[in-house]
Amino acid sequence: MQSSGKQQKTKLREEAILEKAREVIIAEGTGALKMPELAKLSQVSVGTLYRHFESKQDIIAALASRALDARHQKLKLVKEQFQEPDERYLGVIMLDFLFNIAHPDVFQIEMACASPAFWEETQSFRHQSHQAVAKDISSFLQSVCSEISGPEADLKHLATGIWAFVSGMSLVWYGMPSKQQDNLEEALCFLRMHLINFIKGYGLQLSDAGGTFSHLEKHFLATKSQWLWALKGKPANDSH
Amino acid sequence: MQSSGKQQKTKLREEAILEKAREVIIAEGTGALKMPELAKLSQVSVGTLYRHFESKQDIIAALASRALDARHQKLKLVKEQFQEPDERYLGVIMLDFLFNIAHPDVFQIEMACASPAFWEETQSFRHQSHQAVAKDISSFLQSVCSEISGPEADLKHLATGIWAFVSGMSLVWYGMPSKQQDNLEEALCFLRMHLINFIKGYGLQLSDAGGTFSHLEKHFLATKSQWLWALKGKPANDSH
Structure with a gap:
């Protein structure tokens, strides 16, 4: 005890x-x-x-792992709350992107970890536990993809594509001058055309991607507080 | 004087x-x-x-600008050395990716700049001159795209797509465990399938993307020293 x-x-x-x-x-x-x-x-x-x-890197690594886990929990919500495979798939990609845009600190922390030298500075259990969380979210993405892809699809390839797509779009968004970085509505507009190309390129047949996208867009923006969140892992009685 | x-x-x-x-x-x-x-x-x-x-961020910003400029010069070489629009287009995307993989320091520096808070810590002329270099490379990408896209293509959209694609692929590559991060041959294999999807998604008609890709792949790997480079801007008589 x-x-x-x-x-x-x-x-x-x-x-x-x-x-x-x-x-x-x-x-x-x-x-x-x-x-x-x-x-x-x-x-x-x-x-x-x-x-x-043991180091500053250990702290960033711990924050990154919990961010990735928090992201995973929210993406799971999309899967639970929507019934249609098309909505689930597009919703997961959109929310994954919104997560980066609404939480610049999370994005910055993840960028800090994405360098080859970073993990050499952390304790090895930090890297292992981060990889475990990353593996979970990758399996989750594969399961969402499996509902809309044909039986021969390479699900791992598709999940990797989503990860790269969302990361790349977020990087470009943050690199653009004169944007209101945290304007979620504009960010989703920016995402839309590229996402439709992504779907086309990976050969996914969604019956009405444009319609589903705009329906989800409205839904996410109207219920932001449900979908977005801070990294906080502190007890509920904390006032921060 | x-x-x-x-x-x-x-x-x-x-x-x-x-x-x-x-x-x-x-x-x-x-x-x-x-x-x-x-x-x-x-x-x-x-x-x-x-x-x-004035700060550490000023130094990183200066390094990032010169990295982007060096990248631009090398990408221009592709355009000058290859005659076919298909080769130019695919070659530019491939070399852009190879640049990140062969130069982890460059990639890390660019990631450090890609956070909303970063530029607030630098002198404003650093941000301006970085944006000028970024604009140049974006115009260059648009000119390469213009040779293979139809007359109605949105070139800016296409260039943004390339930027996001290469950044995202590089991030995923560096995030993968148990890879030899600097194995250029494996990195290009990893890129290939996703690049073909990218081309499909953006509606580009390349007559033989697979063939051109493998031809360029061999060429880049065999003549690495010509295409890759360090960030050095020091005089030639320096021994570093």
Whole structure:
């Protein structure tokens, strides 16, 4: 019992540290994250901070894994709430993109992890657990694809294509000058034409992609709070 | 005359600082770049370093702009060396991707810039000059596309699609576990099927995309040194 109480305390402290780290990243970017300052913000000693996380990269990795997991949970909601395979498929791609646009901090954290050198700086269990979450979301994407593709489709290839498509579109969106980066409506307009090309290219037959897209677009925008979310993993009684 | 000599000296010193910064990034990633250490490595005082670059972000931005410009020059070579529009088009996309795979430091630098918060930390002229380089490469992509698309094609849309496609594919490549990240041959195999889907989706009629792709693939791999390059902008007599 005592040991589980201690585990619980450790977990809560890590949550608190991660939440502070996220606040720094939102305000100033991953480059501004520094261990001594983070210790101060989290009200722990530098030694305690390093007992929880060996490096700044460990913190970014932990945030990335929980972001990917949160993304996965929301994408699963699309699958549960929509009945039609076309809606599920398009809805998952659209929400995956909206996730990046509505949460620049998440996008930035994921970009930081997407470099070859990054994982060399983290503890190996961080990389393993991140890969496990990535594998889960990839299996999920494959299951969504399986409902609309023919029996001979290469589902892994298709899921890889979605991942690349959404990442690429998000990168381009953030690279565009003079855009209101967080204008979800405009971002979806931008996505639409490219998504229709993507579907065509991968040979998927959706009966009315344009109609389904605009129906989902309205739905997502009208019920934003249901679909979008922060990275928070802190207990519900926290006021942040 | 004296003033131009001074300008020359300033330029050389900036080149030397940027080259050192790039070495740090290659070895340890953008996260490891720190101004005091960089000053020491570049054999200038911290004050001098800050006179040239106001922040770490300014340095990354300068490296990103020169990387984008170097990329542009190499892509232009494809256009000049190949006569057939199909070869030019596919060659540009393939080399754009190879550039990311062969130069993980470049890719990492570009990822660091692709966050909404990044440019807020740089001097505004850095952002402007980066946007100018980005605009040049976008016009170039549009001109390559214009040779193979119909008269009604939206060239800007097509160029945006290429940019997103190559970025997304590179991200996925770097995110894949257990790959030899720098294996160019495997990377091109990975690209091939997705590129063919991309062409299909955007409605481009290439007479023999598969054949042209494999011909270009052999050519690029056999003449790597001609197509790939480092970011170095230092004078030729430097031994690095």
